[in-house]
Amino acid sequence: MSDLILHHYPTSPFAEKIRLIFGFKQLAWHSVIIPMIMPKPDLTALTGGYRRTPVLQIGADIYCDTALICDVLEHIAPQPNTTLYPEAVKGVARIVAQWADSALFTAAMAYNFQPAGVAQVFAGAPAEAVQAFVADRGAMRGGAPRMAAADAAATYKSYLRRLANMLHGQDFLLGAQPCVADFAAYHPLWFTQDRTPALAGILDATPEVLGWMARMKAFGHGTSGKLSATDALHVVSRSTPAPLQADVFQDEHGIPLGTRVVIAADHFGQEPIEGELLAATRTRYTLRRTDERAGTVHVHFPRVGFTLKKAAP
Template structure:
């Protein structure tokens, strides 16, 4: 198997979700640090436009969005599973809620003035302004939840999470699963990056104990890799043969068509390529870049849109 290369930055909540899953599965991986904000020329040479963090690279196969990355890691290392059969559907639903509604409320809470002061301590004013502009663009110009609304929502969500943990170590039993990793990462940001605001956890000791258990999992074995080395790996690799899943056509777009794939609500930069697979769960595009060579870029269906490129 080719090396697992994770393109991320240390303070990314979604990257923490994947780093912990790599640790839980005791996988070795290589770390490529990417910028927090655009431009990200080395990353987009691989993805064709997608800019969110993290991205998983295996040779010349590029996997976008943590929901898909979770599935890929589960396939590579089925034990220990993050999808126990008895709760697989419920765990996926909770994970999707955590990655969207919980994350939105938590980050709006985290970025009130006391949190901003800690996140950007020592940063120049122009750096803060660039970050704000970047995240505003990622939201497509839509307003961020007001911090007062976010505080009430976050507290309500924390009570519900605490209820799930009553009498057990993890959200669905005695072992962590995909829901735990998804719920943990926005709370991790509160605890690690905005500790002045972490008193919100005081009312839910079950969550505090659970977070300590999650943190103890660690990140597995990580080695360093430069962006140029990762691009060279892609250039020197051949993308994996697509699985023989049945073509699921929901759009009337034939395989081989030039298409655009983009997230449907946050980080809307599209990736253009040739549609070579549309399975029950993912899209795969073939694209060629001067620096990365020929790569296959993979996206989950859920949370992404597929459009044919106009002639």
């Protein structure tokens, strides 16, 4: 197995989700810091246009979206005591994680990015940097409005109470050990606590949540070393994508393997990624792409949350 390379930046909530899983599974990894906003030319060379954070690189295989990255890390380190998917709660863990990565994240971040939070996140940054970030995230939303701060606060408080109810009498959301749901629910709350502490008082009404956050934070980030984006591109250009597993082709679109296709997120960050469809399994898509800097790469996406269509002639 090639080294794990995470393309991320320190304040990214979704990157914190994966960094904490590295700690939970006690994995070693390389850290490549990417820009917070577009353009991201080195990342684009790997992904073909996907720009959400983080992205996991293993050799010449590029994994997009944290739901898929979680599955990949589980395959790499499947020990029973650090599984993300305990057998007894496997289905509900994925469902809660999907809710946390969407509904909880949306409410929490709308709350976090009210003026007091913005002032802390961008302390010392020039006004034009803040304006560029706001414009970038507006483009990622595709014109969809952001939840108003007052509505976000009310929704966030309700969600925190629900998490507290889940934690009553147990250390983690679904039992005595953490699962993927815990890591998905933790990262937007981490942003509130660590990145916008002026707003962290919202957590005080749910001491069960605060205790759980302390237990989660204690997992740490594993063992990491710095890597430049240039070195990461050297790794991929010298590597060959791993052989694809012999999973059954599941055709839901009438698009045969080998077709030029376009994949895009179904919301937030809908930049299209074009390539040759190599695999369409029950859970993921794989595209083959060639870039003059990266060479031939396999770019992997989860089915859930992404759309597939034929590329224009």
